[in-house]
Amino acid sequence: MNFKRNFPLAEICTLNIKEIASYYCEISDFEDIEEIRSFISHKNIPFLLLGEGTNIVPTDTFKGLVIQNQIKGIELLDSFTIKVSSGENWHDFVEWTVKNKKYGLENLALIPGTVGAGPIQNIGAYGSEIGAYIKEVTFYDFHKDKVGAFSQKDCNFSYRSSVFKEKPELFILSVTFELNNEPKLNLSYDSLKEQISKDGLNEKNLKPIDIFNTVKKIRTRVLPNHLKQPNVGSFFKNVYIKKEELKKLKLPSDIQTFEQDDIVKISSAHLIEKFGWKGFRRGSLGISEQHSLVLITYEETSGEEIVTLSNEIIKDIYSKTGLKLEVEPTFV
Ligand SMILES: Cc1cc2nc3c(=O)[nH]c(=O)nc-3n(C[C@H](O)[C@H](O)[C@H](O)COP(=O)(O)OP(=O)(O)OC[C@H]3O[C@@H](n4cnc5c(N)ncnc54)[C@H](O)[C@@H]3O)c2cc1C
Known part of the structure; x- marks a missing residue:
């Protein structure tokens, strides 16, 4: 080697x-x-x-x-179960599923990265999460020098998290997906529905390929391209709190919140924009003009500068609202 x-x-x-x-x-x-x-x-x-x-x-x-x-390979175990090696590119695999009439992953089109990293933070977008379609994850445990497997339940998936976040010694080798042979479209996300109607598509005749293409179209418009403008996607997670905790915060009245049962989701993008960080630039880095959750580098920078800016934003929003934003990517 x-x-x-x-x-x-x-x-x-x-x-x-x-x-x-x-x-x-x-x-x-x-x-x-x-x-x-x-x-x-x-x-x-x-x-x-x-x-x-x-x-x-x-x-x-x-x-x-x-x-x-860079471990590659896609293996069909039966008509709806697919075992994918962890080094495959995620978007290419999603495209493969649509072409091969295995449905469910369309809403997750164009998320950058590998298949094997997907379960780590339970990648999600447009109302879907990878964890819902995973049957099993196989891994090599560097500590025990042994290959093992976790079922979907063992993976303990939640919003941008899983059991793997706490176990960096596990090298994910493959992910087995259980997909649908018949399309089951997920139109739960408002911006997806809006784009579909803007494009004059009839909801009743929609096919998975239409969702795949619409998601690609929205993402290309709203997110800076990491290959041209270096970034790691959303730098901060959205905030989920219990309804009763909302009263204790000093949130501006026009901040977007979404209630589901006892839980309230607060849009971090909206908070960052509201407090003036969208489009902020200092030297070689800043927050994207295009999307307030995305930290971008304009030229070569140090890790320290990134940590400093990220902490500054967290502190500012905390002092003004009482909410502590959490970063999404892994700091190394
Ligand atoms: C423009 C842009 C848009 C994005 N949009 C989204 C989005 O919509 N939704 C979303 O959830 N994420 C999004 N992301 C984040 C990113 O795409 C995902 O987190 C993706 O899964 C990372 O894949 P990767 O192969 O690049 O992982 P890496 O960045 O290489 O690694 C990420 C973490 O996973 C670990 N890891 C990687 N591979 C393995 C493995 N085989 N076994 C064990 N650990 C491993 C690493 O140690 C690290 O902790 C976006 C990123 C960008 C740049």
């Missing part, structure tokens, strides 16, 4: 950050895991698993081995 030294993290993550990793390797065959394991234990260094680097924020030099996952 080729272990590279002093590897620039900007080459493998979608923020333009000048931090480096002491060592870097790619894995495209699980057979290589033994060599990687002995490299780590011989050098006595930590490791970091990476897919396409679209959801990590390197905050300093990583004094360990970055392992970039």
Whole structure:
């Protein structure tokens, strides 16, 4: 295997950050895991698993081995069960499902990254989450030197979270999906419905490919393209609180809230915009003009600068509302 030294993290993550990793390797065959394991234990260094680097924020030099996952393959287990290797690109796989008449993932089109990273934060968009379609996740446990599997229930999926968030020693090898052979369209998200009606599509005749294309269209319009304008998607999570806690906050009356049973969702995008951070720029980084949840880098920057700006925004909103925003990407 080729272990590279002093590897620039900007080459493998979608923020333009000048931090480096002491060592870097790619894995495209699980057979290589033994060599990687002995490299780590011989050098006595930590490791970091990476897919396409679209959801990590390197905050300093990583004094360990970055392992970039490129294990590929799609296997049909029966007419609606599909086992996908973790290094496959997520959007390409969603497109494959639509073409092959396996339905359910259309609302998750164009989310960047790999299939294997999807379960980590239970990727979600336009009223859908990956966890709802997962039957099983297989992994290699670096601590126990053993392959294992979690059922959907074991994964403990919730909003932008799962059991894997607390277990960085688990290398996700494959994800098995149970999809629908018959279309079951999810039009629960208002902006999706609005776009469909704007495009003159008749809801009664809609097909999964229409949802797939509409989601692509909306995302291309509302989100800065990470390949042209370095970013990691939403930098902050939306806030979910109990209804009774709402009274204790100092929220401006026009802040968007969405109530469901006892829980209230507060739009972080709206909060960030309301308090003047949308379009804010300081030196090499700022908050996108296009989408207030997206932190972007204009030129090479340091991890420290990103952490400073992110903390400043969290502190500002907390002091004005009593709400503490949480960051979505993984800080390394
Ligand atoms: C423009 C843009 C839009 C986005 N939109 C959305 C969105 O709508 N919804 C959403 O949920 N997310 C969104 N994201 C975030 C991102 O796309 C997802 O989190 C994606 O799953 C990250 O995939 P990745 O392969 O790039 O993971 P990486 O960034 O490489 O890694 C992310 C985390 O997963 C871990 N990891 C990666 N692969 C493995 C593995 N095989 N085994 C174990 N751990 C692993 C890493 O250690 C790290 O902690 C967006 C990002 C961008 C840049």
